[in-house]
Amino acid sequence: MDDLFSQKDSTGKQASGVSPLADRMRPRTLEDIIGQDHIVGEGRLLRRAIQADRLSSIILYGPPGTGKTSLAAVIANTTRAAFENLNAVLSGVKDIREVIDRSDERNRLYGKRTILFVDEVHRWNKAQQDALLPWVENGTVILVGATTENPFFEVNRALVSRSRIFQLKALGPKEMLEAARRAITDTERGYGNWKVLFEEGALEHLVEVAGGDARTLLNALELAVETSVSPWPPEKGAEIRISMEAAEESIQRRALLYDRDGDYHFDTISAFIKSIRGSDPDAALYWLAKMVRAGEDPKFIFRRMIILASEDVGLADPLALSVVISCAQAFERIGFPEGSFPLTHACLYLATAPKSNTTLSFFDAMKEVEREDAEVPNHLRDASRDAESFGHGEGYVYPHAYRDHWAAQQYLPSSLKGRTFYIPSVVGYEGKIREEVLQKRELQAAIVLGDSAESGSELLSWSAAAKGREGWFKRLESGRNDLLLNDRNIIFENAAVKRQDRTLIPFANDGLLLWESLRRSPEGLTAAIVNSQSAKDALLRYAEVLDEIEKPLIAVTEEILPAAQQCEEWFSCALFDHILIRCARLNTQPSALAANAKSLLAKGGGLVLFTSPPRLGERISRILKDQCSQSGLASILEKAENTFFNDTLLTGFYNIEELKAAFEENGFTVKTQIIDQKEERLITERDLSAWFNTEQSRWGSFMAENLEKPDFKAIEDAIRQRIAKSPLLWTWKSICLHGKIA
Numbered sequence: 041m042d043d044l045f046s047q048k049d050s051t052g053k054q055a056s057g058v059s060p061l062a063d064r065m066r067p068r069t070l071e072d073i074i075g076q077d078h079i080v081g082e083g084r085l086l087r088r089a090i091q092a093d094r095l096s097s098i099i100l101y102g103p104p105g106t107g108k109t110s111l112a113a114v115i116a117n118t119t120r121a122a123f124e125n126l127n128a129v130l131s132g133v134k135d136i137r138e139v140i141d142r143s144d145e146r147n148r149l150y151g152k153r154t155i156l157f158v159d160e161v162h163r164w165n166k167a168q169q170d171a172l173l174p175w176v177e178n179g180t181v182i183l184v185g186a187t188t189e190n191p192f193f194e195v196n197r198a199l200v201s202r203s204r205i206f207q208l209k210a211l212g213p214k215e216m217l218e219a220a221r222r223a224i225t226d227t228e229r230g231y232g233n234w235k236v237l238f239e240e241g242a243l244e245h246l247v248e249v250a251g252g253d254a255r256t257l258l259n260a261l262e263l264a265v266e267t268s269v270s271p272w273p274p275e276k277g278a279e280i281r282i283s284m285e286a287a288e289e290s291i292q293r294r295a296l297l298y299d300r301d302g303d304y305h306f307d308t309i310s311a312f313i314k315s316i317r318g319s320d321p322d323a324a325l326y327w328l329a330k331m332v333r334a335g336e337d338p339k340f341i342f343r344r345m346i347i348l349a350s351e352d353v354g355l356a357d358p359l360a361l362s363v364v365i366s367c368a369q370a371f372e373r374i375g376f377p378e379g380s381f382p383l384t385h386a387c388l389y390l391a392t393a394p395k396s397n398t399t400l401s402f403f404d405a406m407k408e409v410e411r412e413d414a415e416v417p418n419h420l421r422d423a424s425r426d427a428e429s430f431g432h433g434e435g436y437v438y439p440h441a442y443r444d445h446w447a448a449q450q451y452l453p454s455s456l457k458g459r460t461f462y463i464p465s466v467v468g469y470e471g472k473i474r475e476e477v478l479q480k481r482e483l484q485a486a487i488v489l490g491d492s493a494e495s496g497s498e499l500l501s502w503s504a505a506a507k508g509r510e511g512w513f514k515r516l517e518s519g520r521n522d523l524l525l526n527d528r529n530i531i532f533e534n535a536a537v538k539r540q541d542r543t544l545i546p547f548a549n550d551g552l553l554l555w556e557s558l559r560r561s562p563e564g565l566t567a568a569i570v571n572s573q574s575a576k577d578a579l580l581r582y583a584e585v586l587d588e589i590e591k592p593l594i595a596v597t598e599e600i601l602p603a604a605q606q607c608e609e610w611f612s613c614a615l616f617d618h619i620l621i622r623c624a625r626l627n628t629q630p631s632a633l634a635a636n637a638k639s640l641l642a643k644g645g646g647l648v649l650f651t652s653p654p655r656l657g658e659r660i661s662r663i664l665k666d667q668c669s670q671s672g673l674a675s676i677l678e679k680a681e682n683t684f685f686n687d688t689l690l691t692g693f694y695n696i697e698e699l700k701a702a703f704e705e706n707g708f709t710v711k712t713q714i715i716d717q718k719e720e721r722l723i724t725e726r727d728l729s730a731w732f733n734t735e736q737s738r739w740g741s742f743m744a745e746n747l748e749k750p751d752f753k754a755i756e757d758a759i760r761q762r763i764a765k766s767p768l769l770w771t772w773k774s775i776c777l778h779g780k781i782a
Contacts, residue, residue, distance in 0.1 A: 061262035062255045064229040065222065066110045068117055074222075074254070075215040076107055078540035079206045083565040083613030086206055089589045091612075093119050095155065096587055097176055097183040099191045099200065102208030105253030108186035111208075112157045115184060121153040122146055128163040136171045143181050154181050161185035162194035169196035176202055206563060210252025217247055219254045220261055231265055235279045242287040264290040309336075313344055317352045321391040328387050338376075338383060342368040345386050356396035356468030363389050394468030523719055527650055527774070528552055530715065531620055532560065534648045534778040540564045541617040544607070544640065546600050549575040553620050554592055566592045567611040569602070600628055601636040615642040622650040630694060630702035638706050638781060646780040647708070652717070654693055655685045656773035660731070660759065667769065668762045673755050680746045684739065696775050708779030721770035723763040732756045 067073045070087060073080055080087045089095045095115065100108040116123040124139050143154035156172075158164070161183075175181040176199065183203060185191070191200050211219070220243060223230040246264070250257035264286050266272045274280070308331055315323035331341060345364050353360040367386035371379040466474060531553060537543060537560040545553050548568035557566040570576050576594045583591045595602070595610040600621075604614040619637050626633070626649075637647045659681050665674035685693060696712055703710045731737055732752075734744040744752055762768070 060259065061223060061230065062258040065219070065226065065258060066113050067107070068114065070114055070118075073107060073110065073114065074219050075211045076111075076208055078538075079208070079563055080111070081540075082615070083542045083611065084540060085563050085565065085589065088565075088612060090115055090118055092589070093121070094589050095119065095182055095184075096589065097199075097203040099161065099183075099185040099187065099195065099203045099205050100208060101187050101189075101191050101205055103210050103252065104188055105250070105255035105257070106208040106210055107254065108208060109159060112159075112184050112186065115155065116157070119155055121155045121182070124154060124156045126156065126158050128158055128160040128168070131168075133168055133171050136168060140172070140175050140181065143175065147180050153179075155184055156181050157184045157186070159186050160188075162187040162189040162191065164196075166196065169199055173198050173202075204562075211254055212252070213247055216250060216252065216254065216257055217243070219257060220247065223258055223261055231280070233276045234274065235277065236265060236282065237279060238282045238287070239284050242282050242284045245284065245287050246290070260287075260290040309341070309344060312341075313348055316345070316348060316387065316391045317395065319391055319395065321388050324387050324391040325384070328384070332380070332383070338371055338379065339368075341383065342371065342386065345390060348390060350399055352395055352397055353390060353393045354396045354399045356394035356471075358469055360390060360393050394471075396467060523717065524552055526715075527622060528556055530776055531622060531648050531650050532556060534711075534776060535618050535620060535646065537561050537618055538564070542613055542615070542642070543567070543618040543620060544601075544611075544616045545569065545620050547621060547623045548579070548594070551579055553622055554579065557620070558590075558592060562590070564617075565611065565613055567607070567613065567616070568592050568594045569599070570594060570596055571598055572596060600633065601640060603636075604639055607640060614640070615645070616640055617642055617645045619645075619647040621648070624652050625654065626651050626694075630699050631705065634703040634706040634708065634779070637779070638708070641781045644781065646778060647703075649699070649777040649779075650774060652772055652774045653695065655695055656714075656775070658770050658772050659685075660755065662771075663762070663768060664755065664758060668758050670755075670758050673751065673758060676747065676751050677743070677755055680743055683746070684742045696777075699775060699777055703777065703779040708781060710780075711778045713776045715774040715776060716771070717774055718769060718771040720767040722767045723759075725760075725763075728756070728760055728763065 070080055070090065078084070080090075086098070100111060102108060122143070124143070126135060126139065139154075139156060143156070146152040146154055172181065172183065173196065176183050183199065185195065185199075185203065187194065191203075191205055224236045225232045227233050242264075246257055246260050250260065264282050265280055267290070268282055268286050269278070269280050308327055312324060312327035312331065315327055328341070332338075342364070346361070346368065349361040349364045364386045367382035367389075370382040374382075535543075537557060539561055540563045541561045542565040543557045543561060544567045545557060546569040548554050549570050549572075554566065554568050568579070570579065573596050576596050579594055580591070593611045597606075601619070602610070607616075608614040619640060633649075641647065659678070661674045661678035661681050664670040664677060668674075696714065700710050700712055732740045732743075734740050743755075747755075
């Protein structure tokens with residue numbers, strides 16, 4: 041394929057003696073790429089897309105010399121699609137239209153896709169980008185753009201929204217040394233035909249000054265090698281010595297410049313804001329000085345500090361906003377150089393102020409508004425118009441008529457009873473008001489649950505019994521959602537999943553961890569294990585909105601953790617960065633689970649296990665004692681339950697010490713935590729019959745054998761009477777185990 045990535049002489053052969061070393065050493069395959077394992081490593085999304093030739097439009101973003109053009113060359117060598125090249129600096133709208141015409145013709149006549157590589161895509165003007173946009177949208181052209189600037193600021197938003205962004209990172213010292221080693225030893229494209237020797241520290245100097253830019257390194261290496269011997273090239277096998285002086289002359293130290301229009305501008309203001317948020321006045325002053333020295337607009341800096349005063353300080357110090365605005369006004373009056381004082385004043389005040397982000401609770405309320413179509417409660421409606429006909433305003437309690445000018449009543453719509461948006465922090469001003477706010481909220485909750493002040497709908501059609509039961513079920517459902525989200529949050533807080541990570545999720549039938557993993561690692565791999573084809577089909581129906589390459593990989597098996605070879609076959613990946621397991625009960629031996637997990641984890645990988653073993657679950661004896669006032673029966677049952685739940689022969693009846701020991705014996709560094717759980721649980725007659733079934737329930741069978749028949753019957757009757765009144769408060773403990781492989 042003739043393209044910009046190959047240079048040939050008049051005979052058609054590769055002009056290895058003419059092309060610069062950096063061009064000659066470009067990777068030809070994915071295996072040749074040095075570094076960037078986070079996007080092209082085994083199992084990563086981009087690697088799978090290239091190998092499957094299912095590439096969608098992408099933008100490669102990163103510093104110079106990190107492999108953007110090289111990665112495009114690998115795509116060109118791999119794909120069966122036509123490959124076109126444009127340089128944004130050298131091409132105009134005419135060139136773009138010519139490429140589009142050829143692409144459209146290929147698509148219409150042969151059904152062949154076209155991949156268009158655009159180097160320095162951020163340099164295209166709006167007209168150039170708009171000319172390409174419709175053809176990217178309809179799939180005629182698959183864009184592969186390369187840019188050193190942040191595409192979210194420099195590239196047409198419409199193009200960005202239709203492309204996946206992959207960020208390449210500067211190469212590390214080991215990777216840079218590997219790039220140099222390949223160039224020195226390659227006999228076809230590099231200097232492997234000669235014996236290249238470096239004075240101590242010379243090669244390391246080239247690597248250090250190149251600063252992660254492989255192109256700069258190879259260009260300097262080429263200059264150092266080819267100017268260290270005369271004439272060039274010497275005889276095959278000749279020794280070439282590179283002195284420190286030659287190395288220093290061949291590379292110039294790069295300058296770190298602050299570009300007010302470039303990506304570093306946004307990175308620096310980000311560092312400034314994060315330093316203030318982190319209450320580090322020294323770092324905040326450093327980044328402030330860096331921006332001022334570079335000529336940053338003080339209005340821009342003050343704007344960000346004004347936002348921070350409300351977002352990150354907020355009610356922890358209500359004066360912060362006034363102080364920053366006053367400093368901004370003072371700066372406008374006096375300007376530089378004396379304006380540095382109010383600028384610094386605002387910076388230091390915010391950096392040393394107590395922090396609270398409770399103003400973000402507004403966005404929680406906004407989400408509820410978007411989800412709910414709730415009406416204003418009757419007692420809060422305007423009583424001047426419809427009080428007599430519909431009861432508008434009836435039941436409203438006037439706060440100023442009460443001591444402390446406050447009265448407990450419901451202010452939220454009926455469907456949002458008990459919903460909490462604002463939680464005061466424990467610092468600054470909020471720390472002082474926290475207890476009072478929470479106390480008032482508790483009193484309001486009592487009013488809400490009693491439905492004493494509002495009917496919830498027009499008085500002409502309200503049914504108190506029906507309304508109360510509907511709200512009751514809503515609260516139960518809401519509680520379950522909160523528990524699930526809390527479980528998920530704990531798991532991902534422990535796992536710390538990154539964008540490029542590979543994650544394996546057993547017990548994935550409910551999708552709880554699956555979708556969150558996809559959100560957190562869009563450039564990595566999410567693989568799931570379910571126990572039935574119907575479960576897989578259901579999950580894939582939810583995933584229909586995703587592109588084929590973005591969908592999770594799902595396997596059906598009864599095994600908790602399959603062998604590495606099986607994972608390779610199913611997921612094209614044998615090693616994972618994370619294994620996330622959430623199950624109510626683990627029906628396997630912990631030691632076997634730990635050994636299997638170890639065989640599937642990459643170096644530095646980890647497993648998070650979230651489970652609720654029966655030994656830590658709710659006990660009927662506790663319910664009898666705490667919720668039925670049957671302490672005598674509770675004492676009898678408690679002894680039998682202790683015997684039952686401590687039976688080591690029952691699979692899954694383990695404790696936290698056994699779990700921890702099993703993983704530590706298999707080489708894991710283990711952290712564990714116990715999570716107290718509770719919810720209001722509606723127990724039905726069917727549930728009760730299942731518990732006390734002496735033939736199908738292990739618990740029921742054991743209790744029938746170990747209790748006197750009258751006691752067994754009395755316990756069942758006591759529980760039956762209790763569940764007829766209201767839901768049970770169900771309490772249990774869950775274990776979260778985080779094991780990490782060194």
